[in-house]
Amino acid sequence: MSTKSIGQEFTKGLWDENPVFRQLLGLCPTLAVTNAVINGLAMGMATSFVLIFSSLVVSSIKKFIPSQVRIASYVVIIATFVTVADRFLAAFFPPISKSLGPYVPLIVVNCIILGRQEAFSSKNTVGRSLIDALGMSSGFVLAMLLLSAIREILGMGTFLGYQVMGPWFEPWIIMLLPPGAFITLGILLALALQIERKAKSWK
Amino acid sequence: MKLSTQMVVVLTSVGLLSGSFLATVGHLTKERIALNKQRETEKAIIQVVPGIVSSQKLYEERDLSVYGGKDAEGNIVGFAIQASGIGFQDKITLMLGTNTSLKKINRLAILDQKETPGLGAKIANSEFFLLYWENRDSSGTITLHKPAVSSPEELLPTEVNTITGATISSEAVLNIVNTSLEQVRKIIKEGKLTGEAQDVN
Numbered sequence: 001m002s003t004k005s006i007g008q009e010f011t012k013g014l015w016d017e018n019p020v021f022r023q024l025l026g027l028c029p030t031l032a033v034t035n036a037v038i039n040g041l042a043m044g045m046a047t048s049f050v051l052i053f054s055s056l057v058v059s060s061i062k063k064f065i066p067s068q069v070r071i072a073s074y075v076v077i078i079a080t081f082v083t084v085a086d087r088f089l090a091a092f093f094p095p096i097s098k099s100l101g102p103y104v105p106l107i108v109v110n111c112i113i114l115g116r117q118e119a120f121s122s123k124n125t126v127g128r129s130l131i132d133a134l135g136m137s138s139g140f141v142l143a144m145l146l147l148s149a150i151r152e153i154l155g156m157g158t159f160l161g162y163q164v165m166g167p168w169f170e171p172w173i174i175m176l177l178p179p180g181a182f183i184t185l186g187i188l189l190a191l192a193l194q195i196e197r198k199a200k201s202w203k
Numbered sequence: 204m205k206l207s208t209q210m211v212v213v214l215t216s217v218g219l220l221s222g223s224f225l226a227t228v229g230h231l232t233k234e235r236i237a238l239n240k241q242r243e244t245e246k247a248i249i250q251v252v253p254g255i256v257s258s259q260k261l262y263e264e265r266d267l268s269v270y271g272g273k274d275a276e277g278n279i280v281g282f283a284i285q286a287s288g289i290g291f292q293d294k295i296t297l298m299l300g301t302n303t304s305l306k307k308i309n310r311l312a313i314l315d316q317k318e319t320p321g322l323g324a325k326i327a328n329s330e331f332f333l334l335y336w337e338n339r340d341s342s343g344t345i346t347l348h349k350p351a352v353s354s355p356e357e358l359l360p361t362e363v364n365t366i367t368g369a370t371i372s373s374e375a376v377l378n379i380v381n382t383s384l385e386q387v388r389k390i391i392k393e394g395k396l397t398g399e400a401q402d403v404n
Contacts, residue, residue, distance in 0.1 A: 035320045069210045073217045080221035084228050091232040094239045101317060155321055173368070176321035 006131055013135025019112040020143035020185075021192040026112040030147060031181040033103050037160045040148025041141070042096045046089065046104055048137030050081040051113050052130065059121040059129035074117045075108070082107045112140060150184050151175045243314065244285065244298075248272060251300025251310040252281035261396050267383055269396060272300070279303060285314070286383035290375040293317035295326070299380055301341065305388060308345075311336035311380070316372075323372030332373070335364035341384055347377050 004012065019025045029047065034040045057077050065073050086104045089097035097104065107113070116136055121129040152158055155175035157165035174180045204212070248258045252272035259279075262269040266287040271279040281303060287296040295316045300309040313327040325331040339345060340360035348362040349370070358364060365373045390396055 065213055066206060066210050068206070069214050072214060076214075076217050076221055080225055083225055087228055087232040087236070091235040091239065094236075094243070098315065171321065173321045177319065 006128075009128055009131045010135040010138075013132065013137070013139040014142065015139070017136075018139040018143060018192075019115075019136055020140060020147075021189060023112075023115070024189075025115055026110045026140065027185070028106065029103055029110060030144065031178065031185060033100055034144060034148035034151055034181060034184075035155065035176045036099075036152050037145065037148045038096065039099055040144040042089070042093070042100060043103060043107075044137075044141035044144040046085045046100075047107055047110060047112070047140055048133075049085050050078060050107050050110075051116060051137050051140075052133045053081045054078045054113055055116060055121040055129040055133035056126060058117045059124060059126045062122050065122075070122065071114075071118075074114060074122075078113050078117070079108045112136060147181070147184055147188065150188075151180055155180060244270075247285075247298040247312045247314055248283040248300075251298050251312050252283050253300075253309055255280060258283065262387075262390055267386055269387055269390070281309060282387070284383050284387055286379050286386075287315075288375065288379035288382065290316060290326075291318050291323050291369070291371045295372075295375055295379060297376065297379060299383065301384070305384060305391070306340065306342040308336060308339040308341045308380075311376075313376075318369070318372045322366070323369040325366045325369060326372050326376050332364065332366055332376075339363060341380075344381055345377060347373060 013019070015022070017023060020027070020030050026047070029043050033043045054074070054077050058074055082105060085107065086097070089100070089104060116133060120132050124132070149159060152160075153164060154172045157163060157169045157171050172180070175184070245258065248270050249255060249272075252258075254274060255272035256275050257273045257277075258270045259273065260268060261271045261282075268285040270283040270285070272281045272283055274280045282301050282305065284299040284301065285296065286299065287294050289295070293316075295318070296314040298312045298314055300311070301307060302309065311333055313333070316324065316327055318324045318326060327333075335355050335358060337355070338360075339362075343361060346362055347365050347370075348358050349365050351365045351367045352358060355364075363373075363377060387396075
């Protein structure tokens with residue numbers, strides 16, 4: 001059982017245990033779909049939806065699940081919500097569904113979600129699991145936004161499709177390609193570590 | 204309860220519950236998803252065959268559909284050919300608008316593509332690519348103009364522009380267009396196209 005205060009339970013997902021920058025989980029979608037802010041945002045929201053609802057379900061039925069079949073049960077629960085998210089996007093936001101392509105169904109294998117079920121929801125109350133999932137989701141959405149904003153601005157000179165760079169700006173195509181994702185993520189991770197270190201030395 | 208029984212019971216009920224939940228969700232969204240797809244096709248047909256008010260499917264096979272675009276009097280004034288083929292990354296699906304003799308391309312639209320963002324994905328962009336496909340002469344084979352030019356006036360009527368840095372994607376689109384035109388000509392020759400617009404003008 002977690003002994004943190006409710007506030008800490010939420011904020012740990014934003015920084016101390018940020019899924020992308022601190023735990024390095026869920027890097028596949030983080031690298032793959034952050035080439036435009038709208039894609040990053042949509043992926044962040046879809047992942048949050050799956051994470052929040054899976055955490056709610058897992059924490060409420062945890063008592064009935066024998067530990068031998070817990071992973072199988074979690075995966076079925078997660079896959080259910082992923083399919084719901086996928087159908088929902090296809091029905092109501094077809095352009096986003098199209099641009100995310102196979103990455104929506106792939107949320108099933110996002111380690112953040114299974115990781116939170118295993119590490120948190122299966123041991124904590126429904127309320128705490130909800131707060132934890134909300135915090136982790138916000139941390140993930142923030143990371144996706146940051147990464148996709150950097151990549152879209154440098155790669156296309158636009159933000160959410162609006163031109164933000166002047167005509168003098170020559171887009172860095174590499175930022176839209178896989179290497180750009182790795183470079184940006186690497187620099188951001190280094191920055192996160194540096195900030196963490198500075199913060200510790202002040203304490 | 205014995206552990207093994209409990210495992211079976213839990214897994215079965217989790218599976219059953221999520222299965223029935225998904226069936227409901229699938230049922231609720233099915234119509235809307237089909238409608239989205241249909242709307243998208245209709246929009247593309249009207250976009251590539253100018254001046255039409257309705258359309259009718261004339262032919263369908265794997266990776267190739269032909270729609271007839273009708274004017275207000277119900278005469279077919281042009282074809283919209285929906286075709287798919289292999290791009291640089293994945294399948295490209297496009298909609299090609301031609302006149303009834305297939306000798307002139309009105310416009311091209313890309314329905315689906317997963318080309319490299321910023322490079323090959325420009326095939327769906329009007330300014331970089333699709334603009335250069337307007338009013339092409341398709342009585343023979345269309346060719347690619349390399350290197351890229353910056354205005355449609357610099358091209359021959361039978362040429363289309365290349366995207367700098369994405370020659371393979373540009374070629375892929377061209378191949379799909381040339382192949383599908385060939386196929387449609389054959390279909391018309393064999394008289395498999397339903398509808399009365401087979402008189403060549």
